Amino acid sequence: MRSPTPSEGLLADEYALEMMRAYWLAGQHRRRVVKEVFFRKAPFGGQLALAVGINQVAQYLAELKLSEEDLEYIAGLGFEPEFVEHLRGLRFTGTMRAVAEGTFVFPGEPIITLVGPIEELTYVEARILNIVNPQTLVATKAFRVVEAAEGDPVLEMGLRRAQGGDAAIYHSRAAYIAGVDSTSNLEAGRLFGIPVKGTHAHALVMLGGDEKEAFRLWAQSQIKLGRNPTFLIDTYDSLRSGLPNAIAVARELGIRIGAIRIDSGDLAYLSKECRRMLDEAGFKDAKIVASGDLDEYVIRDLKLQKAPIDMWGVGTNMVVAADQPSLGGVYKLAAVDENGTWSPRIKISENPEKVTHPGGPKQLIRFRSKETGYYLADLLMLPDEPLPDPDKPFLIFDPVHTWKKTVLRNFTVEDLLLTYIEDGKLLLPDQPPDRVTAAAREWVAVQRKRFYEEIQRLTNPASYKVDLSEPLWRLKMQMLESMARH
Amino acid sequence: MRSPTPSEGLLADEYALEMMRAYWLAGQHRRRVVKEVFFRKAPFGGQLALAVGINQVAQYLAELKLSEEDLEYIAGLGFEPEFVEHLRGLRFTGTMRAVAEGTFVFPGEPIITLVGPIEELTYVEARILNIVNPQTLVATKAFRVVEAAEGDPVLEMGLRRAQGGDAAIYHSRAAYIAGVDSTSNLEAGRLFGIPVKGTHAHALVMLGGDEKEAFRLWAQSQIKLGRNPTFLIDTYDSLRSGLPNAIAVARELGIRIGAIRIDSGDLAYLSKECRRMLDEAGFKDAKIVASGDLDEYVIRDLKLQKAPIDMWGVGTNMVVAADQPSLGGVYKLAAVDENGTWSPRIKISENPEKVTHPGGPKQLIRFRSKETGYYLADLLMLPDEPLPDPDKPFLIFDPVHTWKKTVLRNFTVEDLLLTYIEDGKLLLPDQPPDRVTAAAREWVAVQRKRFYEEIQRLTNPASYKVDLSEPLWRLKMQMLESMARH
Numbered sequence: 001m002r003s004p005t006p007s008e009g010l011l012a013d014e015y016a017l018e019m020m021r022a023y024w025l026a027g028q029h030r031r032r033v034v035k036e037v038f039f040r041k042a043p044f045g046g047q048l049a050l051a052v053g054i055n056q057v058a059q060y061l062a063e064l065k066l067s068e069e070d071l072e073y074i075a076g077l078g079f080e081p082e083f084v085e086h087l088r089g090l091r092f093t094g095t096m097r098a099v100a101e102g103t104f105v106f107p108g109e110p111i112i113t114l115v116g117p118i119e120e121l122t123y124v125e126a127r128i129l130n131i132v133n134p135q136t137l138v139a140t141k142a143f144r145v146v147e148a149a150e151g152d153p154v155l156e157m158g159l160r161r162a163q164g165g166d167a168a169i170y171h172s173r174a175a176y177i178a179g180v181d182s183t184s185n186l187e188a189g190r191l192f193g194i195p196v197k198g199t200h201a202h203a204l205v206m207l208g209g210d211e212k213e214a215f216r217l218w219a220q221s222q223i224k225l226g227r228n229p230t231f232l233i234d235t236y237d238s239l240r241s242g243l244p245n246a247i248a249v250a251r252e253l254g255i256r257i258g259a260i261r262i263d264s265g266d267l268a269y270l271s272k273e274c275r276r277m278l279d280e281a282g283f284k285d286a287k288i289v290a291s292g293d294l295d296e297y298v299i300r301d302l303k304l305q306k307a308p309i310d311m312w313g314v315g316t317n318m319v320v321a322a323d324q325p326s327l328g329g330v331y332k333l334a335a336v337d338e339n340g341t342w343s344p345r346i347k348i349s350e351n352p353e354k355v356t357h358p359g360g361p362k363q364l365i366r367f368r369s370k371e372t373g374y375y376l377a378d379l380l381m382l383p384d385e386p387l388p389d390p391d392k393p394f395l396i397f398d399p400v401h402t403w404k405k406t407v408l409r410n411f412t413v414e415d416l417l418l419t420y421i422e423d424g425k426l427l428l429p430d431q432p433p434d435r436v437t438a439a440a441r442e443w444v445a446v447q448r449k450r451f452y453e454e455i456q457r458l459t460n461p462a463s464y465k466v467d468l469s470e471p472l473w474r475l476k477m478q479m480l481e482s483m484a485r486h
Numbered sequence: 487m488r489s490p491t492p493s494e495g496l497l498a499d500e501y502a503l504e505m506m507r508a509y510w511l512a513g514q515h516r517r518r519v520v521k522e523v524f525f526r527k528a529p530f531g532g533q534l535a536l537a538v539g540i541n542q543v544a545q546y547l548a549e550l551k552l553s554e555e556d557l558e559y560i561a562g563l564g565f566e567p568e569f570v571e572h573l574r575g576l577r578f579t580g581t582m583r584a585v586a587e588g589t590f591v592f593p594g595e596p597i598i599t600l601v602g603p604i605e606e607l608t609y610v611e612a613r614i615l616n617i618v619n620p621q622t623l624v625a626t627k628a629f630r631v632v633e634a635a636e637g638d639p640v641l642e643m644g645l646r647r648a649q650g651g652d653a654a655i656y657h658s659r660a661a662y663i664a665g666v667d668s669t670s671n672l673e674a675g676r677l678f679g680i681p682v683k684g685t686h687a688h689a690l691v692m693l694g695g696d697e698k699e700a701f702r703l704w705a706q707s708q709i710k711l712g713r714n715p716t717f718l719i720d721t722y723d724s725l726r727s728g729l730p731n732a733i734a735v736a737r738e739l740g741i742r743i744g745a746i747r748i749d750s751g752d753l754a755y756l757s758k759e760c761r762r763m764l765d766e767a768g769f770k771d772a773k774i775v776a777s778g779d780l781d782e783y784v785i786r787d788l789k790l791q792k793a794p795i796d797m798w799g800v801g802t803n804m805v806v807a808a809d810q811p812s813l814g815g816v817y818k819l820a821a822v823d824e825n826g827t828w829s830p831r832i833k834i835s836e837n838p839e840k841v842t843h844p845g846g847p848k849q850l851i852r853f854r855s856k857e858t859g860y861y862l863a864d865l866l867m868l869p870d871e872p873l874p875d876p877d878k879p880f881l882i883f884d885p886v887h888t889w890k891k892t893v894l895r896n897f898t899v900e901d902l903l904l905t906y907i908e909d910g911k912l913l914l915p916d917q918p919p920d921r922v923t924a925a926a927r928e929w930v931a932v933q934r935k936r937f938y939e940e941i942q943r944l945t946n947p948a949s950y951k952v953d954l955s956e957p958l959w960r961l962k963m964q965m966l967e968s969m970a971r972h
Binding site: 023200 | 492493494496497498499500501502503504505507508509511512514517519521555556559560563564565566604608611612613615616617619620621643645646647648649650651652653654655656657670671672673675676677682683684685686687688689690692693694695703704706707708710711721722750751802806807808811812813814817818819822829831833834835836840969
């Protein structure tokens with residue numbers, strides 16, 4: 001099989017072409033519209049998600065172009081030559097506003113808003129979601145794992161189970177942004193400046209068959225790099241063979257044990273026994289690394305049982321987001337240009353959760369207490385509304401139970417949506433990927449302290465207020481009433 | 487953020503380098519070993535899996551090479567220059583045998599066997615699993631979806647929820663190999679010759695706000711291509727608005743309705759009502775397409791309730807394998823060269839399921855009845871064992887409950903492991919990816935008829951015999967006994 005070279009330009013759904021063609025035939029293809037990306041429900045039973053993949057979306061849009069090969073393929077699908085010729089000029093000429101990479105976001109909030117000709121905004125739908133959905137999902141999962149580890153280092157090691165090469169690379173990055181400390185994945189390390197770490201596999205011990213001999217070979221190679229080795233002790237029997245052999249080899253060579261790693265068995269029992277044996281043998285400084293089907297719940301339970309584990313190797317469950325492997329992020333029409341003004345659009349549904357917020361491009365702001373530094377609430381507003389005056393009390397209300405009102409005082413207001421692309425021009429400074437990634441990681445750490453920990457709790461977290469401005473709420477109610485009347 | 491160009495050469499775990507270096511320092515890096523890829527448990531509560539990704543693995547191995555940039559990165563990790571220089575020569579010089587793309591495989595069976603120097607086989611572990619695990623998983627999931635659809639066409643439409651670009655492309659391919667008929671994904675269509683299909687989105691209806699007007703615009707564009715249009719009818723209200731408007735527009739334009747698509751609501755109720763209304767309006771030939779969170783179980787239930795659905799659009803649940811998003815495929819040491827003969831290795835575990843089959847490179851054969859054409863059982867054998875003589879009865883036995891014996895008669899034997907690479911040389915004909923994909927899809931269709939349907943059942947399937955040859959079974963028992971004695 002010859003190596004196929006994937007073309008990002010064709011990562012789109014066929015129906016996008018069908019619709020673009022319909023608009024083009026009707027002369028409506030340049031009509032300007034507003035599209036917004038949001039999700040309806042936070043994953044994993046939590047409140048929040050970490051928006052990741054935003055920079056990649058901006059880059060995708062800025063580089064959008066169909067190659068000759070792409071156009072040839074499209075022509076072969078039976079579209080008329082004039083339409084294919086028209087597609088040759090396809091670029092993203094619109095405006096993209098979005099939250100900063102790594103921003104904590106909540107259900108219903110526009111993570112990305114796009115303004116531009118409908119043909120362009122129709123074409124890019126699937127790839128945008130294909131980037132943002134899984135990366136946001138995995139970052140959120142990793143954030144929970146980091147939270148459960150309570151400050152212990154977490155190593156991401158999911159390459160072999162990730163859903164493909166892209167997933168392995170970008171999900172390592174997402175996990176790092178969320179607070180994971182290192183990855184096993186060399187390529188993710190190279191691309192994004194993530195520290196890479198590794199120990200050894202069972203195969204090294206099985207090679208010669210003799211565990212002590214294998215540990216000797218391993219230790220000698222690590223000493224040459226000036227490191228105290230980490231021994232994987234569970235190839236045969238952690239307590240009866242692995243740990244005693246590791247201790248014997250360390251004594252024989254007169255070195256310290258950097259760490260031992262346990263990859264199977266009951267991690268609470270084994271870590272306690274190993275800790276005791278290490279301490280008794282004089283290796284109090286040796287760390288214990290645990291791995292094997294870990295996730296935030298197992299880590300939390302092991303912590304509750306006081307397992308003396310110092311570092312956590314987390315793979316599969318984090319990189320595929322095993323308990324919820326997809327995020328239902330959507331991309332919806334919010335407004336359409338009608339003679340120079342934005343005419344709002346709403347998607348109704350019998351399920352109230354699925355009804356969209358009309359109008360746009362919306363503003364998304366976050367209130368922060370001047371007194372405590374904590375974030376208080378978010379507000380969605382229509383495009384022309386002025387920002388709340390920080391010197392005056394500001395009333396917000398729950399959009400469903402409208403009697404639930406809160407008066408905010410003594411706050412600052414953060415405008416969450418930044419302009420990434422304006423009229424097709426990328427406004428971002430041309431930073432290398434590792435800088436962008438490091439900045440997002442720092443931003444996550446900053447936000448972690450600004451949100452009440454009750455909101456970040458793993459199970460049954462307190463809810464964070466995401467309200468609609470009064471004009472937006474009124475618009476939505478009017479549109480719903482008028483639709484219901486038909 | 488500048489566009490990062492991923493390097494497949496570095497898609498490896500850091501610990502591989504650490505181990506390769508340890509072997510190299512000890513002068514053992516060229517020692518020949520046997521590694522085997524297998525999984526321990528079939529996914530989704532089924533019996534079997536469809537091995538997919540095999541050709542891609544062969545290609546990866548044949549092209550393995552570290553670039554200057556890769557080597558520079560590795561040098562920056564602190565390894566000695568001599569070792570980095572040594573890595574410059576890294577190639578796959580070994581032999582790869584594996585099942586044909588799309589072959590039905592069972593727990594414990596070697597899907598891929600590699601023979602070669604330990605340093606090479608250590609390096610490629612993670613990427614091989616990263617290719618085979620998710621593609622095999624999704625192919626198996628799609629196979630189940632196709633089975634539930636009982637011959638109805640299935641459209642894969644998971645691009646927007648797939649875990650990244652690679653997953654979108656390769657999982658479309660995996661689904662197609664498993665029997666899905668078409669994809670929404672243009673790039674998957676281009677690369678692998680998969681038919682692409684699409685209709686339109688809710689956004690098209692919401693653009694002008696008037697559903698009938700939108701259907702008119704849509705129908706006119708479809709007529710120009712000589713097609714009877716498919717209308718998405720659930721933007722506002724399927725029965726009160728969408729379908730009546732579709733019928734009205736079709737009558738107005740004097741055309742047939744190709745199909746209607748329902749994407750929300752109760753699909754059983756709505757499809758029955760739509761069928762009735764379409765028939766009454768004289769559109770008996772209009773098809774009904776259903777989509778929205780479908781998987782094999784929902785499809786089966788809708789069929790049981792006699793929902794008159796003609797085509798199924800399946801996305802998220804299939805492309806991320808939602809109910810089990812990872813396959814635990816592993817890559818284990820089976821034998822080590824000791825002075826020119828293969829010395830077997832076994833990985834023991836308290837969990838009997840996790841104990842490996844020692845020795846190799848193993849043979850994997852499949853017995854097929856000459857009488858019925860059905861497959862009867864599989865057998866794992868040591869490398870030097872002769873194939874069973876088809877003219878004589880052959881006794882197989884369950885490797886755990888050894889009293890469960892079966893005598894096979896009147897059979898043919900298929901050798902399941904083909905040589906993809908021999909001593910580093912790719913033996914495959916240089917076929918384009920669409921040909922390889924089409925051949926795998928045909929092979930799946932052939933096998934579907936050769937396995938008893940009891941084995942392919944979605945829930946609680948009958949078990950298929952995967953036994954060990956007597957020499958292999960004896961070797962395993964001896965090794966387990968001798969280890970337990972320590």
